[in-house]
Amino acid sequence: MTVHDVARVLPAVDELREHCRGLAMLEAVLSPEWDTRFYSFDACWGEGEQMASMRDGVGGEYSIVFSVDGTYVRGFDHASPMSPWARMDVPLVWPGVLDEVPKVFLPYIREPAFCEEDGVLTVTCCLWRQAADPVWRAGSIVFPETDDGDPDGADFLFALLVDRSPEVYAQWASEYYEVPVDVEAVRHILAGRPLTQEVVAALNPDVELAGLAEDITEIGYPA
Template identity: 45%
Template sequence: MHDTHHTPDLHELLARLPDAPVLRDRCRGVAMLEAILGPDWVDRYYSFDSRWGDGEETASMRDGEGDDWFMVFSAAGVYARGFDHTAANAGARLLPEVPEAFRSHVQEPAFGEEDGVPLATVCFWREGGDTAWRAPSAAPTGGVGLFALLAAEDLAEAYRAWAEEYYELEESLDPAAVAHVLALRPLTGAVVSALNPDLDVEELADDLAGIGYPVS
């Protein structure tokens, strides 16, 4: 299930995405909210791994139905690719245009492949010196909407609406607590309890370290 009340086309998405440092912060904040709402990692929709590789971090999304995206943050910039399982794999025509700086990410087997061709129905990137997000000249075959949440003008409200539906919450999420986490402010027991009364902040130690979330 995606947050697709309005599914942007790729050009619209890229125009709305923030620059790389802000996008990284958004990914970390959303991943921390997911860790609080879904203590079991396998049940989480959004994740962030600050220890992916030497100088590399990854943000990811998996919907459990075959759709996913992966985003790598490194010294070279940001590389992102998404896969919509209902669309044709377009990796063979999309990925050759990805800059050489991201070639190892394109070929990363953990991101999936089909008959030796990396999985991708959409991809985009931003090198360190770029002033805008870039994408292949070939049109994506699907999956643009998988990134819609990250481009939301009001991320806190967009996440609240999405999470309340996805997790089938009986009560609305506390707006102040959601905003606190997305602002990457150190967690408190009160903030965690407001989002998940069954979880203690001490239980999040591994997630805090894995996500690279700031601690006091």
């Protein structure tokens, strides 16, 4: 699966945003320490902007910026042959990944939070959807051949955005955190229902609802 396949199956912006919000809330409950979380969500990232993000701790990450102008998605797989550092001494973004990004999203290409210190954008896949767009879009890219069929990292980076079922998240989280994960509690949170102590305890008995107040505010999750 490449970014083109992801663009065909991602949901509408509002549904994607709420799913990302739910993923971040689940992570806040399962992993009280922010540094060990996979998924996060900042409801006040910038003026009129919200950002969902993922970091796997081993060089894979994405950022999704939601704004009034639309939604911009950047993904980076450090092991991808399309990494800016994979082909030559001078790092270059793979041809086509950013060439067709609309002007309204160009500030995100220069956003320091998404770049290395030398200003090179950490990106192997990118897609976007302007406010008036009926579908998600990505650039015209000639992908390198790979044995796993995932040349740009989109398959693993966006797996939990493509398959948004509670069961899939619960299975992933149980393997990552090495604890049983209650599917019904996951379903409750991914549906955006207000948190209760019972739901929190079903996921992590060591966490109190009151202790999540800061995370709830940052994520913008229903209290």
